[in-house]
Amino acid sequence: MNRKIKNYVMALSLVVLSSTILLAQNSTGKKPLMIEQQGSFSVGGTVITNPGKYDPVNRTPDGQTFHGDHAYVFYQKPVDAKRLPLVFWHGIGQFSKTWETTPDGREGFQNIFLRRGFGVYVIDQPRRGNASRSTVEATISPTPDEQDWFGTFRVGVWPDYFPGVQFSKDPETLNQYFRSMTPSLGPIDPAVVTDAAAALAEKVGPLILVTHSHSGGFGWITAIKNQNVKAIVSYEPGSGFLFPEGEVPVPVESSAGPLVATAIPKEEFQKLTKIPIVIYYGDFIPEKYDAGNPGADGWRARLEMARKWRDVVNEHGGDVTVVHLPEIGIKGNTHFPFSDLNNIEVADVMSKWLAEKELDN
């Protein structure tokens, strides 16, 4: 092609492109999301069938069924989606909201990673949120506990915020934050929740699993159960660190109670050495044993255990990275780095890792 023509066409395309972008921007200055497909479904679960015959007149439980213990999943696939979608799994007392709008009203990882071209699945684990049809009885009590969570989630030490915390101090933010909790209807059963997550992996195909806190341990089990889990990104895993039999470290003492690792057969453990895994922890984790603040001290033990786990997985040929965000200059993060004030920066760190591991094509 003649160089002049080429330049002209390129200039023209640029004009068309930039005017399209300008037109497409809304009042918040963000481009619209182009969603090729979105919807929801249940996955996994079990069925209770009562003996007897259903009596349509008296409608007793005889002969009736109860479907429960499934996960509920809402998904969105952007136009021209990347090869591997991200499956987001909440932590304790939380649900899909973890990844949606932040407590102060900004975009969470759901929107951020849709904008970066990933298909996004947000789940409510079995017995939580819209997957609350539990096969075991539960009593839910309104026990005031939020000052405990404020501390354990490292927003501060009630009633004070940590200096420099990446969390908005306006009262409505805290209101939204507390209201993003929802109870478990029945015990959190590792077998039940990982069965549902593995069924999701079977349905979705190859994927990247993103876990938070309590789901961290469940994420490792899910990756062992289903090889469609191609990578794991884990924010602040708190329990369920899996070691090969005979290589389990001694419990890490903490004023929150000792953190005990779990032994699994070596051939299962080996599966965790086949995929890239990255673990992130935020700020305000005590450096030394803190008897007076068990909520925060627990994270010191978990970070320490995560490092031991990384070393053992890598000794066996794995690829685990533990990133303590303050050590790379990212300061002020709570237990929820993905919804903190600097969550774009936190997302950038994750994007960079995905690119390094060639998971973002």
Place this chain on the structure above:
Amino acid sequence: MITFAMSACTNTENTETQTNGNSLVIKEQGSFAVGGTKLSAQGNFDLANPLKPDGQTFHGDHAYVFYQVPAKARKYPLAFLHGAGQSKKTWETTPDGREGFQNIFLRKGFGVYLLDQPRRGEAGRSTVEETIKATPDEQFWFTQFRIGNYPDYFPNVQFPKDKASLEQFFRQMTPNTGAFDTNVITDAVSQLFDKIGKGILVTHSQGGGPGWFTAIKNDKVKAVVAYEPYSSFVFPQGELPEPIQSTGLFGALNGVEIPLSDFERLTKIPIVVYYGDNIAKEPTDVWNKDHWRSGLEMARLWAETINKHGGDATVVHLPEIGINGNTHFPFSDLNNIEVADLLAKWLKEKGLD
């Protein structure tokens, strides 16, 4: 040179048109909690004993809302309130995997707000204690929701007969985590309208009652669309009709008496009520058909009363306009595009679109 440039443009346009035709263009989406209350325990919070409730708080009884606003949205968004035992899933993907009203009305250019009412689903943080049992009850719901008389499907039913669809349908139920409380729900839904401004409220079944009360409470509710309401039909004092006898689940159906001044607020907005198929015409011992007969009859008495007071309420029994086979969930039935088109037509007629 010009020809080449032109064709480059045309190609770009074609690609964009094709993409826009199939995909949803979402200007904004997100979620938030709205309404609710706060409990505070006496005493001082002890950092070293954080499991003691002393001095701690509990935020609960809010609604959870997920919303999406399309590019070039119409004037009024639609707020969707589910019925008994359901959640926002009601309006999402249908049990057989097609698009529900969430996507259908996004495609028609409406902003959509999907609620989980207080003490349900993702708004499960309830200020009252509740024990939830795993009692097998699905054959009852199959029948109550008029898919058929279990194990038989109604011959003309607009519900898929494969096993996977029925399984998805059963798994979309989710329990109350505290007692159903019309006032608590109405407060939260009303605060949603305070937050989002004028809009249209779409209710299903048990959501019908809180729907009327929200419209009474908040004049930002510019219209109400109710699919198969059964309970809480409100009448002015002194105009309560006789209870309607029924062999259905709850026996006789009673109206609810409210002050005339409250009732009159319902005469200021257009209201449409839809019922599906397989509802008895005359009293019968077939309890599911008779339950909904009493609901439909009460809805008609109610609409007459609204209209007598100068209002604009329409009751549409779908089979009477040639739309057959609908269950208690017309918006997710096999013919839900037709059901949605009917609603879109009504919205247009009332100047609401």
